[in-house]
Amino acid sequence: MNSLYIALNMLRRTLFQKKGFLMYLLIPVTAVSLIIGVLGKQADNRIDIVYLNLDKGTLGTHLLHELSSYPDYRLQEQTSETALKEKVVKQKASGAFVIPDNFSETLMQGLSPQVDMYQLNLSEASITLKMTLDSVLTRYQSTAALTNKPNLSKEAHLEAVEKTLTQSEKHQVSSQMTDLGLYVNPNMHIVIGFMLMFMMGVISNTVSVVMEDRRMRTLARTFTAPVRSVEIMLGNFLGSFLVGTLQVVVILIVTRYVTHYDYGLPFFSQFIILEFFLLASMGIASAIAGMVKNAQNISIINSIIITPTCMLGGCFWPITLMPDWMQKLANFVPQKWVIDAIQRMASGQSLSQMWMHMGVLTLFALILLGIGSVILRPGDAEAA
Template sequence: MRNIFVLALNTLKVTLRKKSNLIGYFIMPILSLAIIMAIMGKGEVTKIKIGVVNKDNSVISMDMLKYLENTGKFENIPIEEKDVQNNVVNKNVNLAIIIPKGFSEEIYNNKLESIKMVSIQGKEVTAWVENYTNLYIKNILDIAKASKGNKDKFNAIYNGYKNQDLKLSVEKVKDKELNKELTERGLGILIMFLLIGATSTSNIILKEKRERTYQRICSTPVNSRIYMISNILANLIIISIQVILAIVAIKCILNIDIYMEVYKLFLVMMLLGIVSIGIGMIVVAFSESTAEAGNLSTLIITPTCMLGGCFWPIEIMPDKIQRISNFVPQKWAIEAISKLQNGGGIKDTGINIVILLAFALVLFLVATFKMKKSDKIGSFI
């Protein structure tokens, strides 16, 4: 056991004595987190621009447009009907709504047809505006239904609704979804750095084989198994420091709410870290030179991070690609984080934890088998 700690300490010294390694392991991940979260955070104040053609110009239609603006999510821009297509196509507005003449009369008679909307940006924009307008119109139609076509009665109830005699309490709440998305994308970047760091630390084995240090160590009472375990231990220490620094940066420096207990996030990231070490061992086992190891690690890390949802949500990828993503560990780590952010507990992430452990076990077994089968200490380039 003492030999394991001595060799692990030596690996840490060899790894961290270079300033470039310190930057790559600890500074770059935090800097990348800050940049990604700063860029994504700018989208919080963006408003949807609505081009408005109000043919009715009644009190009800004007109140509805004012209601949309008061949500803080939309900006109304008056336009002419003949200019609707040009404004939408040239992206002067995100969409246009056309309020027909007689809008208020249709409300009084409880026979309103849908308001026309024009957009080239699809349902992701129109659905949002429709939800708000439909909610407002539903409330007005309920008043029309209660007044049974009597305009004086309608106006009395409607004025009471506007003047808060029928009180509608509106409160602005913090958009949790943005912080959750920030956390997932930031941790996705951290996962990539964990993988890069783990493979780099594991590559020390190849470096020491090339320099014949490995041969000298194995000629002592220390066998190859103890040497590998010490490298894994050194890797775990580096990964734990990376994860702790990242969590401190997110919580204390960037002030991002992660919506889960810190220890749960630490657990998931450490499990992914163990998988990262397994990938590093695979790279070492199947490489015959440091150059080959670098190429192989790049070939593994970049595509799997893309498939696993480290750079963008998995949901935006085609269904076939989403099914393929089930075979990369990053996907299960990101999914576990999402479950925890949405109020789940450790039990809810049980399948994710089991799959991550299975990935680690398979990777270590394959790497061990390969190393035993081709345990050569010849020339390395």
Template sequence: MRSLPIAMQLIRRTMGTRRGFFLNVLLPAIALSVIAGLFSSLQSDKEIIAISNADQGALGAYMLDIVNQDSLYEVQMQTDLTDKQIREAVAAGDADAAIFIPADFTERLLAGQQPQPVLYRWTEQLWNASLLSSLEAQASSMAASVELLQAASGGAAPDAGKLSELLEQQAKPAVSAEHTPMKLGVVAANPIMIGSVLLFLMLLVSQSVGFIMEDREMRTMARMYTAPLRALDIALGNYLGSILVGTIQLVLVLSLTYFVFGYSPGVSFGAMLLVLECFMLASIGVMTAVAGLMRNAHQLSQINLLIVSPTSMISGCFFPLSMMPEFLQKLANFMPQKWALQAIDRLSTGAGLIDVAQPILILMLFAVVLLIFGGAVLRPSHQ
């Protein structure tokens, strides 16, 4: 096959020497794998929530039961602490967050008011923002239940015991779903690690495409076109070399991440490799299309910083896509990172490869269209 010598030459230039293999393959893979290991150990630790309940009524205790049932947190009851003391516990680092139930919580609820438990936190993060939202929603639900009982009893103040029974009945699910294709997994809620892998792959692909740009700039590609080779053979050779280099790097990263540092988002090694391989093909297409519009490799390295990081942020690689404005969520549909994250997220919920056929096909469409465009504009005649 005429394309193979071109592909092998690209591989030798990338990792053909000890220095090249260490700097271009081994060192980045180890660095990312170490980050994955640290991330995995931090992810396994539960946030510590200190709770102080000054309310003697039944509704304050019911609010605490809701927090205790959440397996995401490690709850520490601090019944003897005042509002000021539990706030100081968070400031001292004894707890990641603290909840204080005021003394008149039940009384104010039964009076038709909407009191809120107080949440203290050192910094606002996704998990404590979610906890605060859950507490506020639960308090609002209690207030609505009080209004319902008042209306049923002709405006009389409801009994706390009856209110507790009503809340317990409301907490029981009336309908349960066995399967939902849009179920969100751990990746959509906390995409930082997988997003870092996607960013890492795009940067590595950019390095391989940079060698192709050097061939174009140094007239090496022009000499290739004078040889008895078809333009298709030259393009396939360059693409095949980039794919093989990226695959070696990807397998090394996943092997270290899965089997050495023990990080896994609930997706099998083979399924993860398949999705990331498709994403890598799409990334090669993106970088090739961008390279075709640049004059030299130096411009390509500069423009990549303006493409890789912003598109990764828009695609939800560093924080959940649902937190961004609606117009950015729509813009993310034009980024391959978004579809790779979606595929991995669905796989983390237990879905099969058939269930992620759509995002994988979209990634392949990115690859085909952009590789064709890049192959056309990278020809020496377009310099």
């Protein structure tokens, strides 16, 4: 019961004050939500394509209707070839093509028309566009050849071709793509990274509250009370853990159900992994506090520890972009294991398969909390 009183007192001195509510809940939630709004959403993967239709017949319109049915392209019509080239040069479009004026006539003769393409440089978008155009033109050419019968007039031949193309454009037989969730949002590591950074900040601040008690001899007076040292240690531990847990819950609820960000994994699985990281960050904060005698210096030490470890752990950029020696060094910071676990679960793995990640985070917590247990020694601080 004494431990619960100490934990509730920790909440009262942190989250239950205006300053604490602002720093520990409102600012982190707002910052992560803004990051999601700017970087976190899944990008629109459609390719911007500009075109100019000079065809005097009707088959050019059929070609445009066919391309517009593809989910990969966003077609934009241009009024002139000059405007079309300008779009490509200014990189406002990934590719461009011009349907010639004799497009329909050439196809009706069983020949392949020349569709001019424009591109600033060779890219995946331009290659896929060329392949799609070649495939459609080959099909149109085959349709014109198959429907051409002896003694058939041009008008009847054109009507037969248009009927065939109209039926094919209905896509009565089509494929359906199933998203297996194997691809993770490439910007998710930034969202998770800033979340971890705020979690480490709130834990270090709660530990600084304990350091302030030690400096003001409040902790010493607590030890002289009829309260066991184990209860004092457990109360401070539970208080810090509750503050961090409330921050995690609020951030997850707001980002999932208010900003509607799709992490790609269940709420419970993500919450459990973040709780393990919470233990590890408590260990880091307590270890720092145990080595710092003046509470005023802990914010400086934290900035030296939190930011570099977040950078090394992949919170701001993918670990794969770093040199090999830095990738190996990243295994010694807990942020790397959390981000990797969340990305693995987002790609289809279950929480039970993250036993190694949870074990490493637990090891971080046990070692660092053991080192930082010296913080609860009431006599190891400067006098007020």
